[in-house]
Amino acid sequence: MIRQAIIPLAGLGxxxxxxxxxxxKELLPINGKPGIEYIIDECxxxxxxxxxxxxxxxxxxxxxxxxxxxxxxxxxxKKKDKRIINEYKKILKYKKMIKFVYQNKPLGTGDAVLKxxxxxxxxxxxxxxxDDLIIKQNCSRDMIKSHIKYKSSVMASMSVNxxxxxxxxxxxxGKKINKSNYFINDVVEKPKxxxxxxxxxxxxxxxxxxxxxxxxSKLKPGAGGEIHITDAIRELIKMNEKFIAHNFKGKYLxxxxxxxxxxxxxxxxxx
Numbered sequence: 361m362i363r364q365a366i367i368p369l370a371g372l373g374x375x376x377x378x379x380x381x382x383x384x385k386e387l388l389p390i391n392g393k394p395g396i397e398y399i400i401d402e403c404x405x406x407x408x409x410x411x412x413x414x415x416x417x418x419x420x421x422x423x424x425x426x427x428x429x430x431x432x433x434x435x436x437x438k439k440k441d442k443r444i445i446n447e448y449k450k451i452l453k454y455k456k457m458i459k460f461v462y463q464n465k466p467l468g469t470g471d472a473v474l475k476x477x478x479x480x481x482x483x484x485x486x487x488x489x490x491d492d493l494i495i496k497q498n499c500s501r502d503m504i505k506s507h508i509k510y511k512s513s514v515m516a517s518m519s520v521n522x523x524x525x526x527x528x529x530x531x532x533x534g535k536k537i538n539k540s541n542y543f544i545n546d547v548v549e550k551p552k553x554x555x556x557x558x559x560x561x562x563x564x565x566x567x568x569x570x571x572x573x574x575x576x577s578k579l580k581p582g583a584g585g586e587i588h589i590t591d592a593i594r595e596l597i598k599m600n601e602k603f604i605a606h607n608f609k610g611k612y613l614x615x616x617x618x619x620x621x622x623x624x625x626x627x628x629x630x631x
Contacts, residue, residue, distance in 0.1 A: 489564025
């Protein structure tokens with residue numbers, strides 16, 4: 361069973377400037393609710409018991425959001441507002457689940473994952489990227505079902521426009537398992553259109569084996585001087601670790617860009 365999840369949150373969110381010049385992008389409201397809470401709720405509904413946030417010293421606002429007890433107690437004592445009381449209870453529930461580790465240098469997603477090594481106890485864990493919201497269907501829960509059934513690592517998959525292919529990690533797909541799942545032969549990070557093995561892209565949901573920590577620790581920095589999680593996954597596939605691409609049923613929202621952030625609020629308001 362997958363009981364732990366990790367969420368990398370140390371990025372500066374430059375695609376959402378100027379908002380992120382003073383505010384953590386993950387706390388920006390989407391239809392009146394901080395974006396990170398949608399990710400936490402997805403984890404809870406999928407059966408996750410512990411979440412590890414990877415933050416930096418520049419993102420302490422995120423930790424403070426969950427540790428602002430004195431503020432809430434003072435307000436509640438004065439106002440006794442039922443809505444505020446319920447919001448505080450919700451935050452307390454979240455706080456019991458969350459642990460924090462720090463990535464103070466932007467050395468890539470692989471490096472961020474490696475920071476959680478001492479906290480991850482089970483053979484497999486879930487990773488969610490906060491810029492990627494998936495609504496209408498719990499992608500993490502469905503991926504966990506596939507993981508249990510096929511005893512495999514699993515990553516979310518979506519068809520993308522070929523004109524945007526160089527933005528994505530792209531799958532080289534293997535044998536079809538069923539309507540929703542394929543085995544993965546390889547993953548190519550941001551290929552040129554002529555080199556892309558498919559139009560199926562990696563979306564920000566991963567079930568990864570704990571063995572990936574050993575692989576990451578031996579990786580040399582790749583493009584941009586960063587350590588990429590994709591490179592570690594490719595190494596595991598070469599070592600015959602099974603990876604499945606899961607075609608999720610929910611609706612994908614990119615809330616990491618200004619256009620996507622605005623669109624996300626509009627889409628969620630329709631639910």
